[in-house]
Amino acid sequence: xxxxxxxxxxxxxxxxxxxxxxxxxxxxxxxxxxxxxxxxxxxxxxxxxxxxxxxxxxxxxxxxxxxxxxxxxxxxxxxxxxxxxxxxxxxxxxxxxxxxxxxxxxxxxxxxxxxxxxxxxxxxxxxxxxxxxxxxxxxxxxxxxxxxxxxxxxxxxxxxxxxxxxxxxxxxxxxxxxxxxxxxxxxxxxxxxxxxxxxxxxxxxxxxxxxxxxxxxxxxxxxxxxxxxxxxxxxxxxxxxxxxxxxxxxxxxxxxxxxxxxxxxxxxxxxxxxxxxxxxxxxxxxxxxxxxxxxxxxxxxxxxxxxxxxxxxxxxxxxxxxxxxxxxxxxxxxxxxxxxxxxxxxxxxxxxxxxxxxxxxxxxxxxxxxxxxxxxxxxxxxxxxxxxxxxxxxxxxxxxxxxxxxxxxxxxxxxxxxxxxxxxxxxxxxxxxxxxxxxxxxxxxxxxxxxxxxxxxxxxxxxxxxxxxxxxxxxxxxxxxxxxxxxxxxxxxxxxxxx
Amino acid sequence: xxxxxxxxxxxxxxxxxxxxxxxxxxxxxxxxxxxxxxxxxxxxxxxxxxxxxxxxxxxxxxxxxxxxxxxxxxxxxxxxxxxxxxxxxxxxxxxxxxxxxxxxxxxxxxxxxxxxxxxxxxxxxxxxxxxxxxxxxxxxxxxxxxxxxxxxxxxxxxxxxxxxxxxxxxxxxxxxxxxxxxxxxxxxxxxxxxxxxxxxxxxxxxxxxxxxxxxxxxxxxxxxxxxxxxxxxxxxxxxxxxxxxxxxxxxxxxxxxxxxxxxxxxxxxxxxxxxxxxxxxxxxxxxxxxxxxxxxxxxxxxxxxxxxxxxxxxxxxxxxxxxxxxxxxxxxxxxxxxxxxxxxxxxxxxxxxxxxxxxxxxxxxxxxxxxxxxxxxxxxxxxxxxxxxxxxxxxxxxxxxxxxxxxxxxxxxxxxxxxxxxxxxxxxxxxxxxxxxxxxxxxxxxxxxxxxxxxxxxxxxxxxxxxxxxxxxxxxxxxxxxxxxxxxxxxxxxxxxxx
Numbered sequence: 001x002x003x004x005x006x007x008x009x010x011x012x013x014x015x016x017x018x019x020x021x022x023x024x025x026x027x028x029x030x031x032x033x034x035x036x037x038x039x040x041x042x043x044x045x046x047x048x049x050x051x052x053x054x055x056x057x058x059x060x061x062x063x064x065x066x067x068x069x070x071x072x073x074x075x076x077x078x079x080x081x082x083x084x085x086x087x088x089x090x091x092x093x094x095x096x097x098x099x100x101x102x103x104x105x106x107x108x109x110x111x112x113x114x115x116x117x118x119x120x121x122x123x124x125x126x127x128x129x130x131x132x133x134x135x136x137x138x139x140x141x142x143x144x145x146x147x148x149x150x151x152x153x154x155x156x157x158x159x160x161x162x163x164x165x166x167x168x169x170x171x172x173x174x175x176x177x178x179x180x181x182x183x184x185x186x187x188x189x190x191x192x193x194x195x196x197x198x199x200x201x202x203x204x205x206x207x208x209x210x211x212x213x214x215x216x217x218x219x220x221x222x223x224x225x226x227x228x229x230x231x232x233x234x235x236x237x238x239x240x241x242x243x244x245x246x247x248x249x250x251x252x253x254x255x256x257x258x259x260x261x262x263x264x265x266x267x268x269x270x271x272x273x274x275x276x277x278x279x280x281x282x283x284x285x286x287x288x289x290x291x292x293x294x295x296x297x298x299x300x301x302x303x304x305x306x307x308x309x310x311x312x313x314x315x316x317x318x319x320x321x322x323x324x325x326x327x328x329x330x331x332x333x334x335x336x337x338x339x340x341x342x343x344x345x346x347x348x349x350x351x352x353x354x355x356x357x358x359x360x361x362x363x364x365x366x367x368x369x370x371x372x373x374x375x376x377x378x379x380x381x382x383x384x385x386x387x388x389x390x391x392x393x394x395x396x397x398x399x400x401x402x403x404x405x406x407x408x409x410x411x412x413x414x415x416x417x418x419x420x421x422x423x424x425x426x427x428x429x430x431x432x433x434x435x436x437x438x439x440x441x442x443x444x445x446x447x448x449x450x451x452x453x454x455x456x457x458x459x460x461x462x463x464x465x466x467x468x469x470x471x472x473x474x475x476x477x478x479x480x481x482x483x484x485x486x487x488x489x490x491x492x493x494x495x496x497x498x499x
Numbered sequence: 500x501x502x503x504x505x506x507x508x509x510x511x512x513x514x515x516x517x518x519x520x521x522x523x524x525x526x527x528x529x530x531x532x533x534x535x536x537x538x539x540x541x542x543x544x545x546x547x548x549x550x551x552x553x554x555x556x557x558x559x560x561x562x563x564x565x566x567x568x569x570x571x572x573x574x575x576x577x578x579x580x581x582x583x584x585x586x587x588x589x590x591x592x593x594x595x596x597x598x599x600x601x602x603x604x605x606x607x608x609x610x611x612x613x614x615x616x617x618x619x620x621x622x623x624x625x626x627x628x629x630x631x632x633x634x635x636x637x638x639x640x641x642x643x644x645x646x647x648x649x650x651x652x653x654x655x656x657x658x659x660x661x662x663x664x665x666x667x668x669x670x671x672x673x674x675x676x677x678x679x680x681x682x683x684x685x686x687x688x689x690x691x692x693x694x695x696x697x698x699x700x701x702x703x704x705x706x707x708x709x710x711x712x713x714x715x716x717x718x719x720x721x722x723x724x725x726x727x728x729x730x731x732x733x734x735x736x737x738x739x740x741x742x743x744x745x746x747x748x749x750x751x752x753x754x755x756x757x758x759x760x761x762x763x764x765x766x767x768x769x770x771x772x773x774x775x776x777x778x779x780x781x782x783x784x785x786x787x788x789x790x791x792x793x794x795x796x797x798x799x800x801x802x803x804x805x806x807x808x809x810x811x812x813x814x815x816x817x818x819x820x821x822x823x824x825x826x827x828x829x830x831x832x833x834x835x836x837x838x839x840x841x842x843x844x845x846x847x848x849x850x851x852x853x854x855x856x857x858x859x860x861x862x863x864x865x866x867x868x869x870x871x872x873x874x875x876x877x878x879x880x881x882x883x884x885x886x887x888x889x890x891x892x893x894x895x896x897x898x899x900x901x902x903x904x905x906x907x908x909x910x911x912x913x914x915x916x917x918x919x920x921x922x923x924x925x926x927x928x929x930x931x932x933x934x935x936x937x938x939x940x941x942x943x944x945x946x947x948x949x950x951x952x953x954x955x956x957x958x959x960x961x962x963x964x965x966x967x968x969x970x971x972x973x974x975x976x977x978x979x980x981x982x983x984x985x986x987x988x989x990x991x992x993x994x995x996x997x998x
Contacts, residue, residue, distance in 0.1 A: 017546035020539065021520055024527060032531070036724030037742030040519065043780065044738070047516035051550060225535030239543070243536030281542065 004067035005081055011055075011064060012088065013281045018052045020239040022107075027237050027245050029114065031229045042111035049107030050100045057096035065089050080278055083463040088283055090163070098146045106139050110408035117406030118232060126377050126395045129406070134373045136408040137366055144367070154364050157411025161290045162418065164465045167364065170414045173480060174357050177417065180484045181353050184491070184499060188338045188350065191495045196334035198326040203255045211255070211321040212248065212262045218313070218446050219266050219300065221246075226269060233403035234261045234345070236268035236297075240280055244269040255322055256335055257346055260301050267300030268293055270450060274458025288462035290412065291478075292469065294419020295426060296453065302349050303427050303486070304449065308332045308493065309441040336494045340388035342397040349420070349487060351388060356417035358383045359402075363410055422466070424483025425474045426457070503566035504580055510554075510563060511587065512780045517551045519738040521606075526736050526744050528613065530728045541610035548606030549599045556595035564588050579777055582962040587782055589662070597645045605642065608634050609907035616905030617731060625876050625894045628905070633872045635907040636865055643866070653863050656910025660789045661917065663964045666863065669913045672979060673856050676916065679983045680852050683990070683998060687837045687849065690994045695833035697825040702754045710754070710820040711747065711761045717812070717945050718765050718799065720745075725768060732902035733760045733844070735767035735796075739779055743768040754821055755834055756845055759800050766799030767792055769949060773957030787961035789911065790977075791968065793918020794925060795952065801848050802926050802985070803948065807831045807992065808941040835993045839887035841896040848919070848986060850887060855916035857882045858901075862909055921965070923982025924973045925956070 025048065029041050055061070069085045076082065113132035120129035140157065147156040154167040213221075216228065231247035238244045246265040251257040271287050279285040287293050304310055311332035318324045318331065326334065338348045344355040362379060365371035371379055380399040381392040392398035404412050430452050431437055440448045456473045467477055488499040524547065528540050554560070568584045575581065612631035619628035639656065646655040653666040712720075715727065730746035737743040745764040750756040770786050778784040786792050803809055810831035817823045817830065825833065837847045843854040861878060864870035870878055879898040880891040891897035903911050929951050930936055939947045955972045966976055987998040 013542070014546045014549075017539075017543040020543050021524065021547060024523060024543075025520065028523060028527065032726065034722065034724050034726050034742055036721075037738060040739035040742055040780070043512070044516040044519050044523075047513045048520060050513075222535075223533065225533050227531065227533050239536060240539035243533055243539055281539070 004064060004071050008064040008068040008084070008088075009282060011061060012084070012283055015052060015056055016281050016283060016285065018048060018055070019283075019286070022048050022052065023237045023239060029111065030231045030233070030235065031245075031247060035115065035118075038112070038115035042108045042115075045111045046104040046108035050104035053095065053098070053100045053103035056092065057098075057100070061088075061092055062096070065092060078463070080282075080284070080463075084282055084284055087288070087462055091283070094147065094159075098143060102139065102142055102146070106136075106143065106408055109135050109139055110406075113406040113408060114403070117400065117403065121232070121396050121400045124394060124396050124400070126400060129400065130373050133376075133405055136405065136410070137373065140367065140408065140410050153367050154411060157367070158414065161409075161412050161415050162466060163288060164467060165291070165414075165418075170360065170418070173421070173478065174353075174360060174414075174417065176480045177353050177421070177484075178357055180480065181350060184484075184487065185338065185340070185350050185354075187497075187499055188491060188495055191497050193339075194333040194337045194494060195330070196337040198324050198330055199256050199334045200254055201324070203252055203322050205250045205252060207321045207323070208250055208252075208255055208258050211317055212259055214317050214321070215259065215305075215314070216246075216262060216266050218444055219263070219270065220447065220450060221266060221269075225273070228262065234265055235403075236265040236272070238269065238272035238286070240285065241273045241275055241277070244273050254346075255318070255324075260305055260335075261345070263305040264297040264301035267297035270300070270453070271296045271458050274450075274454040275461040276459045279461040279463075284461040284463055286462060287458075289466035289469075290415035291418035291422055292457065292466050294416050295422035296419075296457070298416075298419050299423040299427060299453075303423060304441060304446065306332075306335050306349075307438070307441060307490075309438045311335075312442045313444040333494050336491065338491060338494075340390055342384070342390060342392060343401055344416075350491060353417050353420065354387045356413055358387055359413040360417075363413065367410065418466075418478060421478055421480055421483045422470065424481075424486050425470065425476075425479060426453075427486060428482040429456075429474045503563060503570050507563040507567040507583070507587075508781060510560060511583070511782055514551060514555055515780050515782060515784065517547060517554070518782075518785070521547050521551065522736045522738060528610065529730045529732070529734065530744075530746060534614065534617075537611065537614035541607045541614075544610045545603040545607035549603035552594065552597070552602035553599045555591065556597075556599070560587075560591055561595070564591060577962070579781075579783070579962075583781055583783055586787070586961055590782070593646065593658075597642060601638065601641055601645070605635075605638050605907055608638055609905070612905040612907060613902070616899065616902065620731070620895050620899045623893060623895050623899070625899060628899065629872050632875075632904055635904065635909070636872065639866065639907065639909050652866050653910060656866070657913065660908075660911050660914050661965060662787060663966060664790070664913075664917070669859065669917070672920070672977065673852075673859060673913075673916065675979045676852050676920070676983075677856055679979065680849060683983075683986065684837065684839070684849050684853075686996075686998055687990060687994055690996050693832040693836045693993060694829070695836045697823050697829055698755050698833045699753055700823070702751055702821050702823075704749045704751060706820045706822070707749055707751075707754055707757050710816055711758055713816050713820070714758065714804075714813075715745075715761060715765055717943055718762070718769065719946065719949060720765060720768075724772070727761065733764055734902075735764040735771070737768065737771035737785070739784065740772045740774055740776065743772050754817070754823075759804055759834075760844070762804040763796040763800035766796035769799070769952070770795045770957050773949075773953040774960040775958045778960040778962075783960040783962055785961060786957075788965035788968075789914035790917035790921055791956065791965050793915050794921035795918075795956070797915075797918050798922040798926060798952075802922060803940060803945065805831075805834050805848075806937070806940060806989075808937045810834075811941045812943040832993050835990065837990060837993075839889055841883070841889060841891060842900055843915075849990060852916050852919065853886045855912055857886055858912040859916075862912065866909065917965075917977060920977055920979055920982045921969065923980075923985050924969065924975075924978060925952075926985060927981045928973045 025041060025045050033041060065085055065088060072082045072085055113136055116129050116132040120126060144153045144156045150156040152167055158165055158167055225242045226244045228246045228248065230249055234247045234249055236246050246262060246269050248258045248261040248265065271293055275285055311328035315326055315328040315331050318326065338350045340351050341347055347355055362371065377395060377399045384390045384392050430449065434448055434452060437449060470478060492499045524540060524544050532540060564584055564587060571581045571584055612635055615628050615631040619625060643652045643655045649655040651666055657664055657666055724741045725743045727745045727747065729748055733746045733748055735745050745761060745768050747757045747760040747764060770792055774784055810827035814825055814827040814830050817825065837849045839850050840846055846854055861870065876894060876898045883889045883891050929948065933947055933951060936948060969977060991998045
């Protein structure tokens with residue numbers, strides 16, 4: 001098109017590169033960096049954070065957005081150019097009210113907090129982590145103060161992870177979700193429990209590696225463009241669609257941790273790898289809504305990975321690589337057993353949502369000053385007692401389990417539960433479009449699903465906010481019903497009952 | 500001290516962070532990145548290259564240098580502040596004459612060239628690499644044109660790697676060196692050859708890893724602050740003194756490749772790790788002279804690692820981890836056998852210098868347009884015929900063996916041979932200061948040497964140019980004599996002759 005758009009793209013391309021640099025600094029810190037590198041890494045993150053922020057909020061960015069917007073006049077709202085201007089202008093208007101020094105300080109504190117958290121978690125020592133969390137919360141409050149237009153403090157944060165979403169709506173959705181989950185969990189607790197002994201035992205890492213490689217290969221993991229490493233808290237990241245980095249962690253006594261962790265992160269990776277080439281090196285070249293992102297990871301992890309259909313594929317692989325002899329039926333039930341547990345990322349699909357509700361409530365209280373950092377462990381433990389009936393005695397299995405707050409990511413957790421709900425809606429829809437999906441999965445053919453997701457979700461990148469995309473794909477807003485229907489159907493099968 | 504110095508330090512700290520970022524982008528590319536990530540990595544490197552360059556050459560940097568210089572008036576020339584202003588002003592005056600767009604383009608072309616080289620080397624296909632090399636040479640010529648004050652084109656490049664050194668002086672030194680090496684090599688060829696069969700065989704990587712770990716541990720490799728990975732072309736880098744990254748490569752038929760590669764890179768790492776804390780996060784916090792840097796790596800690799808004394812330490816380790824039963828005497832001779840060979844990094848100490856002379860000559864001809872990229876392989880092969888009596892038939896063992904030109908590093912090679920000479924001078928000096936050094940090494944105690952190097956070389960970082968540092972430590976300029984004396988003495992011992 002015209003010059004202003006070219007200039008805007010050029011400027012945003014450099015900013016996208018800086019985003020990749022920031023992600024590499026983080027990936028390296030979580031997978032490769034020796035511990036001694038922490039302080040220098042914090043400074044490097046702060047410097048990149050400040051430069052990115054300064055370049056982004058500069059008047060020049062605004063001028064190019066204005067001119068490019070004018071030149072786009074008349075083009076389709078779905079075109080790359082119009083979408084680029086729309087999405088970037090929204091972010092620019094928010095970001096420019098945050099001083100660069102604060103952005104840098106948040107990056108620095110997040111990096112230092114991460115190192116402190118790794119140590120504190122290993123030593124089961126919340127006290128040593130508390131000052132770093134305190135600092136992150138202080139900075140988060142300063143950040144919120146820059147953004148007075150939001151109705152409530154938490155909205156300013158949530159909007160970074162789930163643009164357009166508000167805390168009040170999340171509360172409404174979570175109330176509905178909790179009201180469905182609590183009786184469901186109770187009903188399951190009252191039935192005969194499943195035998196999950198086949199997933200517990202002794203599983204050498206080498207065998208697990210081979211199992212994970214075999215499964216990821218079916219998901220189209222490509223060694224020329226992807227890699228898999230180990231991390232204390234597994235995550236996925238990408239530096240464009242041709243350099244995708246997954247992580248998992250190995251538990252030698254429970255193989256589903258690494259297997260489903262890897263499938264989960266591969267779901268994230270497929271999203272990033274599936275974004276249209278025309279959007280690469282632009283801010284639209286990475287997915288934006290974390291709820292949508294999580295819908296992909298949870299779908300591959302649970303709706304595919306823990307399905308009765310995929311158990312047919314998995315059972316022989318588990319036999320071959322881990323020496324576990326289990327029928328597909330036994331395996332299917334074992335990996336879907338429902339029981340309250342301490343660790344969110346290893347929770348079953350029914351109790352998972354309650355882990356999120358707890359974090360969402362605690363985050364709001366921390367931010368609003370209704371809960372102090374000193375009192376957080378007690379509040380955490382009491383909530384786990386009330387919601388899940390568990391007595392937390394080890395902070396590594398409690399308040400120190402998650403990486404997010406250490407890095408300053410507050411307002412992020414709700415997107416996990418939203419992701420489950422969105423996955424439920426997409427899962428319902430894809431089955432209508434591909435009636436034979438289950439038999440494809442049973443035959444180990446996963447590319448039909450991947451292509452459908454690529455066509456309907458992945459390729460758009462950050463073009464559309466989550467509500468807009470959902471409207472296009474499922475014809476309505478985010479809803480609890482489909483996920484609950486999926487869950488009742490599946491868990492009824494697992495427990496031989498009607499839920 | 501005063502505000503201008505604080506402000507200068509602050510600005511340079513951010514630039515040092517960007518330097519670490521650039522090194523991380525490179526480290527990751529060479530050790531971890533899947534091949535598909537190449538194009539995006541090239542853009543990221545270009546963006547960081549441009550931003551670093553723009554921030555460095557800005558008038559503001561000059562203003563702060565001026566003010567800080569004024570405020571330093573009267574302070575010792577060896578003080579951190581005066582050294583900082585002196586070294587940075589020199590670099591600033593050179594850098595500001597290079598446009599940021601050229602700096603970015605050189606970074607981009609270097610990253611693309613690197614990926615092309617990896618592929619070309621694997622496929623033994625020089626043709627596919629030639630356009631990238633051509634581009635690097637074009638850009639290098641543009642770079643030289645920005646710097647007309649140098650007497651000859653090559654000087655502008657050499658000065659980046661060995662500040663203050665000139666091509667004319669290198670030619671003089673290399674002529675002297677070659678005149679010593681050629682008869683030495685001939686004399687050895689005329690004696691009874693040594694039996695080096697114990698270093699050839701079948702050595703699984705796991706055993707080599709254990710051997711290398713045991714040796715590096717004696718060199719004070721610290722897992723909290725260092726790591727070791729694999730790279731096609733081994734190198735060392737550091738992001739400050741607490742995050743040192745070494746690489747090596749494993750050859751399952753010849754264990755000295757990985758062992759001495761790792762000792763070599765560890766020598767580089769010890770230099771970076773030994774720089775004073777007061778210089779961290781300043782441009783003085785990384786060594787500058789590559790000749791000095793190479794003197795450290797070559798000293799640890801050859802003067803320590805291939806010494807008769809260290810063979811006493813090595814022989815039992817090689818027995819334990821690789822099942823090789825060799826006496827220290829046999830091992831000492833085997834790892835020091837002299838014979839013309841194709842690969843520079845695996846060359847013996849006597850022929851090594853000729854590999855460098857060849858590259859130095861070819862580089863000058865390429866830059867001055869006396870040799871075309873198309874004719875380079877033929878020129879390379881004919882030089883290997885003349886100087887080393889070898890017929891190159893595989894470009895992977897010939898013109899494609901080294902990483903440097905692919906990344907645009909032209910003018911770098913001479914520092915390798917200069918490093919050997921400097922190592923000879925330091926080695927002579929440290930033996931005068933620590934007469935019992937050989938018996939320390941024989942007992943596996945390497946910390947006496949490390950502390951001497953730290954005190955006399957490492958801690959100064961980039962404070963002093965190489966000639967200045969040499970003057971302080973050995974009381975004279977770079978010289979060929981001590982290295983040749985060391986070589987004759989050692990090889991005479993290896994070959995039971997007088998050289």
